[in-house]
Amino acid sequence: MKEKIILRVISKFLIPYILLFGLYVQWHGDFGPGGGFQAGVIFASGFILYGLIFGVSNVRTAVPSAATRILLPLGVLGYGLVGVMGIFKGGNFLDYNVLAAAPTGGQHLGIILIELGVGVTVATAMITIFSTFASRAELQKPRDEER
Amino acid sequence: MTFTGLAIALLHNLFAVVMLSSIFSLLGAAVYVALDAVDVAFTEAAVGAGIATVLMLGTLALTTSDEKPARPLQVLSALIVVTGTGMVLIYGTLDMPDFGDPAAPIHNHVAPRYLGASGEEIGIPNVVTSVLASYRGYDTLGEVFVVFTAAAGVLAILGRGRRPKRRPKRKQNMKEISS
Amino acid sequence: MSLETEFYFPSLGLYWIIIVLMMIGFYIVIAHGNLVKKIVGLNVFQVSVFLLFITMGKVLGGTAPILKEGVSTYSNPLPHVLILTAIVVGVATTALGLALVVRVREAFGTVEEDDICALENDA
Numbered sequence: 036m037k038e039k040i041i042l043r044v045i046s047k048f049l050i051p052y053i054l055l056f057g058l059y060v061q062w063h064g065d066f067g068p069g070g071g072f073q074a075g076v077i078f079a080s081g082f083i084l085y086g087l088i089f090g091v092s093n094v095r096t097a098v099p100s101a102a103t104r105i106l107l108p109l110g111v112l113g114y115g116l117v118g119v120m121g122i123f124k125g126g127n128f129l130d131y132n133v134l135a136a137a138p139t140g141g142q143h144l145g146i147i148l149i150e151l152g153v154g155v156t157v158a159t160a161m162i163t164i165f166s167t168f169a170s171r172a173e174l175q176k177p178r179d180e181e182r
Numbered sequence: 183m184t185f186t187g188l189a190i191a192l193l194h195n196l197f198a199v200v201m202l203s204s205i206f207s208l209l210g211a212a213v214y215v216a217l218d219a220v221d222v223a224f225t226e227a228a229v230g231a232g233i234a235t236v237l238m239l240g241t242l243a244l245t246t247s248d249e250k251p252a253r254p255l256q257v258l259s260a261l262i263v264v265t266g267t268g269m270v271l272i273y274g275t276l277d278m279p280d281f282g283d284p285a286a287p288i289h290n291h292v293a294p295r296y297l298g299a300s301g302e303e304i305g306i307p308n309v310v311t312s313v314l315a316s317y318r319g320y321d322t323l324g325e326v327f328v329v330f331t332a333a334a335g336v337l338a339i340l341g342r343g344r345r346p347k348r349r350p351k352r353k354q355n356m357k358e359i360s361s
Numbered sequence: 362m363s364l365e366t367e368f369y370f371p372s373l374g375l376y377w378i379i380i381v382l383m384m385i386g387f388y389i390v391i392a393h394g395n396l397v398k399k400i401v402g403l404n405v406f407q408v409s410v411f412l413l414f415i416t417m418g419k420v421l422g423g424t425a426p427i428l429k430e431g432v433s434t435y436s437n438p439l440p441h442v443l444i445l446t447a448i449v450v451g452v453a454t455t456a457l458g459l460a461l462v463v464r465v466r467e468a469f470g471t472v473e474e475d476d477i478c479a480l481e482n483d484a
Contacts, residue, residue: 060224064308064311065306065307065308065311066306066307066308066427067308067427068220068221068224068308068310068425068427069221069224069308069311070221070308070310070311070314070315070445071315072225072445072446072448072449073221073224073225073228073445075449076225076228076229076232076233076449076452077228079233080228080232080233083232083233083236087236107330107333107334108330110326110330111326111327111330114322114323114326115323118319118323128320129319129320129323131316138303139302139303139304139305142303142304142305142306142312142316143304143305143306145315145316146304146306146311146312146315146316149315149319149322150311150315152326153322153326156326156329156330157326157329157449159333160329160330160332160333160453161233161333161452163333163336163337164237164332164333164336164453164456164460165233165236165237165240167336167337167340167341167460168237168240168241168244168336168340168456168459168460168463169240171244171340171463172240172243172244190385190389190401190402190405196395196397196398199397199398199401200401203401203404203405206405206408207404207408210408210411210412213412213415214412214415217415217416217418217419217436218418218419218420218423218424218425218426218435218436219415219418219425219436219440219441219444220425220427221441221445222411222415222441222444222445222448225445225448225449226408226411226448229448229449229451229452230404230408230448230452233452234404234452234455237452237455237456237459238397238400238401238459240459241397241459241462241463242397244463244466245397245462245463245466245472246466246471246472249393249394249395249397249398249473250394250395250473250475253475256392256394257392260388260391260392261388261392263387263391264384264387264388264391265384267384267387268380268381268383268384271380271383271384272377272380275373275376275377275380276373278373278376280373281373281374281375281376281416281419281421282419282420282421282422283420283421284420284421284423284434286417288417288418288437288439288440289420289437292439293437293438293439296438296439297426297428297435297438300428301428307427307428307429308426308427308428309426309427309428309435309438310426310427310438310441310442310445313438313439313442314442314445314446318442321442321443321446322446325446325447325449325450328450328453328454329449329450329453332450332453332454332456332457333453333456335457335460336456336457336460339457339460339461339463339464340460340463340464
């Protein structure tokens, strides 16, 4: 789809706003609809649009597979770590009340960190799944031509 | 929405089926908004209408885009099973509370506590977020692990594409053995 | 708010619509041999289950569960949480299923169940 000029221009125009909107949904999830799951998906869909229009190899330059491979478990580990932090601070697993001086402050901090973990994992998982499928398609093309 | 579902069942061109399933998800998102589930609608619109469609199109690119029509015997037996199950389920709904009834059991267990106390305990206006991340933190941790595992599974199944290199080699070996 | 009161379903009719949807999904899964179509059918089934949960969470006259001064009736947030995570998990597992379909196609050269069975019996 690289040669379609309308798609190229419009998607170049849209992608930054999609990513920005993803970040907004991530950090504004406490007050309006939103949160880590939605933000991760929206953020990933920006990259997926980029991959659809400009080819998956360009996505791989923007987000190298090493980066997704590190970030994917890092989100889950970050989530778990926040839970363990609660134990170290003298509470239960995933008890955010003890994370800061005031219970609600602790809850705010805990929820923001956890949503971040969720968002990172979901976004990298979606990008990983998409680029795996897409690079498989690119691998298969020459093989089909051989047949 | 039901009509879209029927069309999905009847069409044989998989490309049309995938597009219809995208529309189906979008309609579902609209219904969620009507039923006050804005967070869910948000997710469904981004996931169902966006990413799932892209993934299915990717699969179609890797496989075929037409399906063989089902055998009549299969269709008949499936229809019988489906009608039977549907009848049982409709019989089950007769005991369900009325739609939107505030006295239904689901609204009288933990939900009032979440709605009443989360404002002071968590200090966040969006109750869905506070239930998701705080009251049901374990639950969400599990879900995140499932997403992680699924991505790892896709990587394990399709990743790295080492097979194409190996395949011709194996054929060569076979030729050598057979000759 | 006026929309809420006009927007009235016959009490159990909505559940029946959901059951019809669910049965369509179930039918697609069992009657069709094509693996991609089976996964689409599973998705239809899945969405119908989500709808069932959200429908049960609705309170007539309530609003979305985002706390605000002067609003006292909210819909139940618990089903929303469960379904929100279930959707994302659903797409991840769908991707896993599609990946398996791609591998099946590479191994057998087809995604039709009957053809795969025939190939298995030949071998």
